[in-house]
Amino acid sequence: MxxxxxxxxxxxxxxxxxxxxxxxxxxxxxxxxxxxxxxxxxxxxxxxxxxxxxxxxxxxxxxxxxxxxxxxxxxxxxxxxxxxxxxxxxxxxxxxxxxxxxxxxxxxxxxxxxxxxxxxxxxxxxxxxxxxxxxxxxxxxxxxxxxxxxxxxxxxxxxxxxxxxxxxxxxxxxxxxxxxxxxxxxxxxxxxxxxxxxxxxxxxxxxxxxxxxxxxxxxxxxxxxxxxxxxxFFKYPVGAWKTAGVAIPVFSIRTENGAGIGEFADIPKLVDWSVKTGLEIIQVLPVNDTVATKTWTDSYPYAAISVDALHPIYGSMKAIGDLKDKKLQKQIDEEATKLNDLPEIDYEGVMNLKMKFYRQSYADNKAKFLKSKAFKAFLATNENWLKDYAAFCYLRDKHETVDFTQWGSYASITDEQLEQLVAPDKKHYDEVAVHYYIQFHLDAQLKNATNYARKHGVVLKGDIPIGIYRNSVDAWRLPHLFNMDTQAGAPPDDFSISGQNWGFPTYNWEEMAKDGYQWWKDRMVKMSDYFDVFRIDHILGFFRIWEIPRDHVEGILGHFNPALPVFKSELQERGIAFDYDRFCKPYIREHMMFDLFGSHAEQVIGQYLTKSEAQSAYQLKPEYDTQRKLQEHFDQQVANEPLSAEYNNWLKSNLLRLCGEVLLLEAPGTGGEAFNPRIGMHSTYSYQELDDYTKQRLDDLYNHYFYHRHNDFWRESAMQKLPMLKEATDMLICGEDLGMVPACVPGVMDELQILSLAIQRMPNDDREFWHPADTPYLSVTSTGSHDMSTLREWWQEDPDRTQRFYTTILGKEGGAPYYCEPWVAKEVIQQHLESPSMLSIIPLQDFVAMDGQLRRLLPEEERINVPANPQHYWRYRFHLTMEELLAQENFNGFLREMIDKGGRSSDY
The missing domain is CATH 2.60.40.10 (Immunoglobulins)
Structure with missing residues (x-):
């Protein structure tokens, strides 16, 4: 042959x-x-x-x-x-x-x-x-x-x-x-x-x-x-293929027979509505287990205690089946009805109810369940994470803390010790196996929703957080893969003027590379069980992450990692007379104290500052000389004096600002020989009170450092990681590339066919707004994200900005309406649907904003998250049930026509 x-x-x-x-x-x-x-x-x-x-x-x-x-x-x-x-x-x-x-x-x-x-x-x-x-x-x-x-x-x-x-x-x-x-x-x-x-x-x-x-x-x-x-390549005469989708967190879905929160079993109804309206993608937020404190603060979906385990709160009790105790089942049903009638999620109420049900359901069925072929197959398939997770949950409950450093001899654990801990002959085995039982049912329910969606031509789009929770299974079992002495966050942007501190440890990429990034590959494979498309939260973190030392609280005192720091010799070459105390220590002068604290200045100076050798110069007392120390101090003050919380938070905010009165941050591991410019240094007193020559030299350094110095370096960094992520599965990848975007990012994403995110009010250039018609094909265009106000709320935030949008983007004459009228929302969304973007995914709140009868009365009640508030309660529920939405024939037909008109319903 x-x-x-x-x-x-x-x-x-x-x-x-x-x-x-x-x-x-x-x-x-x-x-x-x-x-x-x-x-x-x-x-x-x-x-x-x-x-x-x-x-x-x-x-x-x-x-x-x-x-x-x-x-x-x-x-x-x-x-x-x-x-x-x-x-x-x-x-x-x-x-x-x-x-x-x-x-x-x-x-x-x-x-x-x-x-x-x-x-x-x-x-x-x-x-x-x-x-x-x-x-x-x-x-x-x-x-x-x-x-x-x-x-x-x-x-x-x-x-x-x-x-x-x-x-x-x-x-x-x-x-x-x-x-x-x-x-x-x-x-x-x-x-x-x-x-x-x-x-x-x-x-x-x-x-x-x-x-x-x-x-x-x-x-x-x-x-x-x-x-x-x-x-x-068949040469299509009808242009590039496009489709549309809807974005809504699973927890926000409402159904008539729910238990106070959206569940995996509710997704098929959302699929039915999507089919009716011509939508083909359902985008959700992360659905992994976040149970750490067992309080409402666990509602934050980006702080998972496991990157593999699903959140128990999304399980449907009805799908598992009734308890043998009919009286208890009746009580649970009645409580579920009360929770379901609430306008917002009662996170603790729902979790307590479901965990009570899960434990009793496990007790009713454990003998048969543990012997079943289905469970044994599930355990074998998921053994690489499931035993770790179940052991973690058992120890969390036993020690009443998720901080594994407080678990005594179990603060770290070998594979052999883990096997002994979860052995079926142990007295506490039921406390371990109940988590097998919960995950087994969650897996089945989400896979059922996924398969139902696929069968109807709809896919689920997942969300992968850029970081891991500090007190998580992954950090407990694989600490060598993470830099536990650092925090990940984001530099200042439209979401937060002082930057963001997510509290997550950063990745030890060098260690991860040793086994070919197996942890990432396993994570992707698990995710592909449920999702066909996924969004990488903060994809910029694969180029470089914003890393904040543990001593700091605000993101503004972070630096990029990896980075090319500036050595003393370069400062001298640039004509900067380097003075460590002046550039690297907080610049605090007496006149600043009166600017910031007014009549409280002398009191603040006496309690928190000491005078340094320089005339009129101050420094923070040792017990308050880091943001972390100040945070802990004021947390205690607020706890002791709740009625003075507003005053103490004001004091804290301005004292944290004093910590940030620096121009250069010492680069880790350089022994004080190299530095990173502090982002946003121009807003500091320290910069403003320099001589003009030094300002100009620092400006040149700043612009080169943040906008030119790292482009090739960060491209190489991303190309070591993102191809691995892409090759691990055949999911379609979308990247959330908002914020301070390096020049190398668009080229890398285009080369790897990773769809970018085009949010109209957060363009990645110097324009105030995107016009959807200008978006690239390999992108996801949207009116907003879960971190933003909805279209209606944004419209009312700044009338001058709204007028500019009304004139330049919508092309209208005259004054803009004060409220985002239904016809306005329709025109905005129609522009997105007609854009060149492959995917147009619109928040559900913005879709119903086009109908004056369906939309919520107050737009501020539709907000999912406020990034500037680290203590935000994620409890938003859509105000209509899926059953009610499915019955809205006029609106659904109207939306279907818009999808068709936007060219997003082609069979090919």
């Missing part, structure tokens, strides 16, 4: 096209053994090998230079089957570029939901031994389930351009379409095109546009010859 491979590729000097495949003659799938092709005419490369009879071969092309792989073609290996009956095979291929807008269509949401194919029986081929064949292959995932690809061409074997004689193609290897056409000796050359056939209409509904494809003159005198013509 002879195999010949032919491909066109324009190489640069020193580059070599190679092939790596499943046969020994192709390197046995070992990239280091990839076989080079031989250049022929033009840009064409060929390779011919003799092999033993094979029925199947898989391979991929790559480019090498000096024996090193420098490029790999996009996608999974090419696979060809049903080959044994042929003696001479030629594979005519086209290089698959890694950067092409349609590459995103080869991810999970497209083949699992949007373009999911009905089950196809594998076709049986009957070949004439005297004939030769051309196998036409076309990669085309973008086609609805009621349609089929076909081919038509100038030769009679392809129908002689007659639509009634097209050749239908098989989707058994979807998204690759194939058909074997017998070819006579004198048939080629000829021209052809691919078309889309509608089974519903029984006719061709779309021809690909552009010039005809060309099959060249080839020798078909030899018998038993197969030529595989592999084509790429």
């Amino acid at each position: 002879k195999l010949k491979f032919v491909i066109s590729y324009r190489t640069s000097w020193g580059e070599q096209v190679c092939i790596c495949g499943s046969l020994p003659e192709l390197g046995n799938d070992e990239e280091r053994n990839a076989v080079p092709l031989v250049p022929t005419s033009g840009d064409q490369w060929e390779l011919e090998v003799d092999v033993k009879d094979v029925g199947e071969v898989s391979y991929r092309y790559l480019i090498k230079s000096n024996e090193e792989t420098i490029h790999r073609e996009f996608g999974k290996p090419r696979i060809h089957r049903s080959l044994k009956q042929f003696r001479n095979l030629t594979f005519r291929d086209i290089w698959r570029p890694n950067k092409h807008v349609e590459n995103a269509l080869y991810t999970a949401p497209f083949y699992k939901a949007f373009f999911q194919r009905a089950h196809q029986e594998q076709p049986t081929h009957t070949y004439d031994a005297k004939s030769n064949y051309v196998r036409f292959q076309l990669r085309a995932p973008r086609i609805g389930r009621d349609y089929q690809m076909a081919i038509v061409g100038s030769h009679e074997c392809l129908g002689s351009w007659d639509e009634n004689n097209i050749v239908l193609m098989s989707d058994e290897d979807f998204p690759v379409w194939t058909v074997d056409v017998p070819i006579s000796e004198g048939a080629p050359p000829f021209e052809y095109k691919y078309v889309i056939y509608s089974h519903k209409d029984k006719k061709v509904v779309t021809w690909e546009e552009g010039e005809n494809r060309y099959f060249p003159l080839l020798d078909f005198k030899q018998k038993k010859r197969l030529v595989v013509q592999s084509d790429e």
